[in-house]
Amino acid sequence: MLVAAALVGPVALMPEISSAEGLLDFFFGGGQKQQSQTSPFGNIFNSNPQSPPPRPVVVSAGPAFCVRSCDGKYFPLMRGATSPAQLCQAFCPASPTKVFFGSNIDGAYAVTGERYADSENAFAYRKALRADCTCNGHNPAGLAPIDLAMDGSLRSGDVLATADGHVAYSGIRVGNDHNPDFTPVATSPGRTPEVRAR
Incomplete structure (x- = not known):
């Protein structure tokens, strides 16, 4: 009984330390914090939560989508000699654009870590097309003609x-x-x- 009281007493008196450190770390670790992986149940009793680590930057690999920022209209990009960002801007020079990478647009991310589905105008084009939101400067549905030098889909004999x-x-x-x-x-x-x- 006396041993149990000796163990539980300091833990009950110092809840901040006991919640942030394990019992054995408290007694034998000398107050040193060790880094460990977060478990799904970790830090339930933590009274000083820390913000989650920043989202990793997305590697610009895999399928790419060119997104018109003003209404979220998107189209897939072909890989070629030109970067996806350059090709996107060439097809849509009359509006701001952003490139998102992913196997489908719902789960696609920009290189900044922004998810398409969370962007300000995601899927807005489905509700209404705006006359001032165009790629070619004429109508909301058309793309601008691009220089053939940028077309990565060309094959010998085409x-x-x-x-x-x-x-x-x-x-x-x-x-x-x-x-x-x-x-x-x-x-x-x-x-x-x-x-x-x-």
Whole structure:
């Protein structure tokens, strides 16, 4: 009985210490705090809670979404020679944008740690489109045309319709600025007359 009172007495008189440290740490640890992992039941009796650690910064890997900040409208981005942020801004230069990463938009995070679903205008475009919230400066539904040099989806032999006629992508990027090499379809090698006519 006397031993139990000797053990329980100091613990009852000093609840702050007993709640922050284990009983054995109190008696044998000399008051030194040891770092341990937080359990689901940890710090229930802690009268001095600390704020949780900051959310880790999201690594910009995996699928990416370009989000128009003014209404939350988003679209997936293809990976290519250009960074997702540059490609997002190129498709939507008339409004502020942000890139979110994740396998789906509901669980996607920006590199700052912000979750799309928690952003100010998440899914606002589903309720109403605003005339002043556009990517191309003309209407809420369209995207701005981008420079073909930024298109990471191009593969050698792809044919594109341009204002100057049909051109074929050679698969070669020329120079440090990644300008792709295009050849008019009429003179591009490896095409039969039937393919050129079509």
